[in-house]
Amino acid sequence: MATLYLVGTPIGNLADITYRAVQTLQSVDLIACEDTRVTQKLCQHYEIHTPLKSYHDHNKEKETAHLIELLQQGNDIALVSDAGLPLISDPGYELVVAAREAQLRVETVPGPNAGLTALMASGLPSFTYTFLGFLPRKDKEKVEVLKQRMYEDSTLIIYESPYRVKDSLQAIARVDDERQVALGRELTKRFEQIETGTPKTLLQMIERDDIRLKGEFVILIQGAAPEADNAWFEDLTIHEHVDYYCEQGQKPKAAIKQVAKDRQMKTGEVYDIYHEV
Structure with a gap:
């Protein structure tokens, strides 16, 4: 039976890939990826010559059916995102659901994850955590989500673009300006940076350019103290x-x-x- 492989790829440092992931990408018949230009760099580095096919949020409706058809014809397919684990705030959910409904084999090939990588070094509690993905873009909706979630006794993990980090820190401060927050950027790369402090402290570091608004960010918010529940x-x-x-x-x-x-x-x-x- 053909298999849909969900393959984790490096989030920064190209060396952070498993032998199994490379072997899988070399052996499948097709690699479905968010951006063929990004995945092509990884393939060139590891001498992976498997054909690439674009699969992203804008074409997933059409391409999901096509990929299921290829799997049913006996073709093994690997699904990757630009960085990290597919499906985790990245495309792939619809494809996995369709593959399972068609009783096709789905197999995972684990790899790095930006949220957990930042959590390990943040100094924030790591025993219980909640992954929220990306916050809403509109300020009012963003604050509403934070109001609901920041009263949980769980470290929150959020992904954010460099263009909205300041807005998100300001929204966090409006809910609780004393809460400990960590910012992670350029994870596993040469200039990896993980800073922890109050929202005000982190905003001041951004203003001083001690934290550069470059690269994708992970925001971690300490869970509410038990007495504040x-x-x-x-x-x-x-x-x-x-x-x-x-x-x-x-x-x-x-x-x-x-x-x-x-x-x-x-x-x-x-x-x-x-x-x-």
């Missing part, structure tokens, strides 16, 4: 608390369960109060 909802009734989560898109059952967790109550107790049983 209840601060945001302490003035809400249980009805209002449940309704808040429903307005965020959760179904009532999930919202009730989350409220019970927030308030350290039994789910049944919250259910009875909310439904006035």
Whole structure:
């Protein structure tokens, strides 16, 4: 049976690729990639002569069906992103879903990940973390997401472009200007930089050019301290608390369960109060 391989590629330093990844890319019939120019550099470096096919957000609807057809014909295909792991804030989700629905074999070939690479060296808690990908571009929506997520006891991992890093730091400061935040850039490259401090401190470093706005960024936000967990909802009734989560898109059952967790109550107790049983 043909196989769809999900192959991790270097996030900066070309040496950060596994033997298995190189062998896989050399042996498959086709490599589906975001940008053929980027993947071609990797292929040239490792003498990989496999044909490349563009697969990105703008053509994935059309190309997903074509790639599934090729797999059904017996062709092995590797899916890669420009850097790191495919599907993780990169194209590929629709292709994997379609391959599984068609009962095709899907195999992973792990590799580097920018978020976890930055987390390791940030000095922020790494036992529990939540990956958010990219924040919304609009300021109001960005702050709303941060308000909801920054009250969780979990380090948040966010990807950001150099053009919006300052805006995102300012949004974080509006929610909690004392929270510890880390910025990672140029990861695994010669000028790798990971700085940790308050949003204000990091913004000052950017203004002084101590942190250059160059390359893709990882933003890490320390989770809320346990004593601060209840601060945001302490003035809400249980009805209002449940309704808040429903307005965020959760179904009532999930919202009730989350409220019970927030308030350290039994789910049944919250259910009875909310439904006035």
